[in-house]
């Protein structure tokens with residue numbers, strides 16, 4: 301991270317460049333706190349896709365991971381989109397490919413495919429509808445009761461949605477390594493260390509962790525909860541507490557585990573954002589044949605969100 305004086309100079313430079321390039325910077329909740337300082341909008345996957353769809357500026361600079369920048373391109377294909385650090389991928393999104401999904405679909409026969417937005421565009425192109433953690437239950441409830449649902453790629457989110465909707469769901473065996481590490485013991489320890497705190501966990505956590513927590517929420521849901529409570533323990537990427545402290549300084553926020561850090565989400569630096577605004581980062585490109593089908597699945601989701 302740049303030293304504080306250097307950091308302030310960079311932030312001022314980025315703000316000027318942003319104006320000059322008529323750019324909008326979208327940042328995920330898990331980004332580093334200094335990235336919040338230059339962002340025009342901070343949110344979770346659903347909020348960022350909705351914000352990207354509304355952008356009318358000349359350029360979208362995305363601070364997050366690849367599938368999110370692809371989502372921005374899919375919902376706003378007329379705007380150039382750059383991922384500030386093109387190396388930032390998502391390990392869970394890489395646990396599935398379009399070819400593997402086609403094979404599985406063939407094996408299962410008649411199924412509806414629900415793809416979590418944490419997937420590459422090629423995988424979304426094979427899906428019937430997309431979902432985020434904020435709307436997964438609503439998306440599944442909107443589907444006909446037959447045929448069965450194949451939910452990709454997060455098995456934990458799939459199990460939670462199955463519990464909440466009563467629908468039979470076939471999960472893909474993917475997972476987020478950040479959320480999959482939480483245990484029931486973590487929740488017990490948090491209750492001893494912070495007896496007055498509400499324990500809220502993300503639906504990417506294992507189902508047994510969700511079942512002992514007070515609430516389950518997407519990161520946008522966590523921000524809303526923070527408005528109402530004085531003390532929170534969050535079972536999600538540890539950086540989420542920075543977002544809560546920034547928004548609601550009176551809310552005491554603790555990560556369920558300090559080590560729950562997504563390496564890819566922390567790759568983007570202010571230098572990367574500056575480079576993206578200077579035009580040295582390649583634009584996100586999605587082949588038209590993939591984009592058209594992926595857009596359909598995303599659009600269906602946005603219509604019911």
Ligand code: SF4
Nearest residue numbers: 390391392476478562
């Ligand atoms: S936190 Fe998990 S799901 Fe999110 S980008 Fe990192 S690996 Fe992917």
